[in-house]
Amino acid sequence: MIPRFKPSLDIQEFLKIFSINRGAEKKFEKEFAKKFNAVDAIAFPYGRSAQWAFFNAIGLKNSQIIMPSYTCSVVAHSISLSNNTPRFIDINLDDFNMDLDLLREAINKDTRAIIATHTFGYPQDIETLEKIIRDAEERFGNKIWLMQDCCHAFGAEYQGRMIGCSGDVAVYAFNISKIMHSIFGGMLTFQDQELADKVRAWRDHNFKRTSIFKSIKRRAYLFAVYIAFNKYVYTITCWIQNNTALLDTFTKAYHLDDEIQFPPDYLERISNVEAAVGLVQLDKYPEIIRFRKEAALNYSKNLANKKNEWKLPPIIDGATYSHYPVRVPNKQEVMAEYLSRGIQLGEVIEYSIPDLKCYKNIGDDCPNSREASQTTINFPVTK
Numbered sequence: 001m002i003p004r005f006k007p008s009l010d011i012q013e014f015l016k017i018f019s020i021n022r023g024a025e026k027k028f029e030k031e032f033a034k035k036f037n038a039v040d041a042i043a044f045p046y047g048r049s050a051q052w053a054f055f056n057a058i059g060l061k062n063s064q065i066i067m068p069s070y071t072c073s074v075v076a077h078s079i080s081l082s083n084n085t086p087r088f089i090d091i092n093l094d095d096f097n098m099d100l101d102l103l104r105e106a107i108n109k110d111t112r113a114i115i116a117t118h119t120f121g122y123p124q125d126i127e128t129l130e131k132i133i134r135d136a137e138e139r140f141g142n143k144i145w146l147m148q149d150c151c152h153a154f155g156a157e158y159q160g161r162m163i164g165c166s167g168d169v170a171v172y173a174f175n176i177s178k179i180m181h182s183i184f185g186g187m188l189t190f191q192d193q194e195l196a197d198k199v200r201a202w203r204d205h206n207f208k209r210t211s212i213f214k215s216i217k218r219r220a221y222l223f224a225v226y227i228a229f230n231k232y233v234y235t236i237t238c239w240i241q242n243n244t245a246l247l248d249t250f251t252k253a254y255h256l257d258d259e260i261q262f263p264p265d266y267l268e269r270i271s272n273v274e275a276a277v278g279l280v281q282l283d284k285y286p287e288i289i290r291f292r293k294e295a296a297l298n299y300s301k302n303l304a305n306k307k308n309e310w311k312l313p314p315i316i317d318g319a320t321y322s323h324y325p326v327r328v329p330n331k332q333e334v335m336a337e338y339l340s341r342g343i344q345l346g347e348v349i350e351y352s353i354p355d356l357k358c359y360k361n362i363g364d365d366c367p368n369s370r371e372a373s374q375t376t377i378n379f380p381v382t383k
């Protein structure tokens with residue numbers, strides 16, 4: 001079976017399980033900053049910890065933070081858990097990104113930050129975004145922070161400009177389903193050294209050193225991932241996932257869409273084994289992206305005959321295709337049909353955040369995002 005995603009894993013990553021990996025965290029930060037043209041990068045145990053820490057480090061609380069309605073729910077959790085309030089903006093159905101006209105209307109005197117997610121690797125129009133923010137800053141007379149959420153969009157470019165280099169800060173996440181991974185992990189990148197120094201000081205003061213227990217647990221997890229994604233084992237992995245609660249211990253502790261909470265170790269620094277794996281992946285990054293771009297191009301050709309029934313995503317220069325998302329009228333049927341042909345499709349974001357129980361009280365209505373959550377499936381783009 002072709003899995004809906006498969007982390008890139010070779011012998012180099014495997015060897016890290018048995019290495020000490022001393023100093024890997026620092027080295028990962030340095031190399032990451034270099035690769036994505038930042039003046040500095042700071043590593044975290046998860047992407048959500050990174051977002052949460054940023055708001056804390058700059059002292060943002062009791063404020064409104066705007067974000068798109070169709071993205072990973074943990075982004076909203078990072079806002080809530082830092083004692084701020086999310087405000088959700090509906091998306092465009094063309095490229096799944098936040099609708100910038102709606103954003104312009106929604107910004108108000110309480111808005112202190114905006115998180116722009118470049119969903120599925122589609123670069124948002126950062127020029128218009130920056131202009132909207134500049135205008136609002138002038139109008140309301142206070143700073144509005146811009147965080148680029150590049151978790152789907154490592155190195156993505158908008159008209160030749162790397163999106164992660166714009167705004168105040170960019171966030172990346174590295175769990176095994178991301179474009180590149182470090183087992184788990186997250187990163188913030190900066191263009192301003194002073195701001196980076198401030199955030200690093202906050203992290204060093206508030207995050208615990210990695211325990212031996214965590215570093216063993218992460219090694220065991222990586223070992224299990226090699227086995228679970230082995231082509232002879234994967235069918236069994238899926239069966240266990242679908243028919244038993246066994247794997248819930250891995251996934252539920254990490255993530256429940258509808259509960260505003262973080263994993264228990266969200267304040268424990270990234271382990272050196274994770275950073276060492278991240279360093280290997282960073283080297284493979286160009287090859288990973290090349291493969292995804294080719295896969296997206298192939299799908300757009302091979303699925304062209306479905307154009308009348310299905311809505312295929314655009315092919316855009318500078319996109320990174322973390323997923324190849326297609327909107328179909330009958331999601332379950334299409335998924336079952338492909339599965340019978342040995343291809344597993346995914347339903348990567350199957351909710352619209354303002355419709356989740358825990359965010360219903362915010363009262364934002366986002367019909368496009370609801371539509372996307374009900375109709376979007378994603379095709380495999382991994383080797």
Ligand SMILES: *Cc1c(COP(=O)(O)O)cnc(C)c1O
Nearest residue numbers: 046047048071072075151173174
């Ligand atoms: C995965 C992801 C995150 C958060 O990453 P974690 O490491 O899971 O906390 C944030 N934003 C987006 C768009 C993501 O896909």
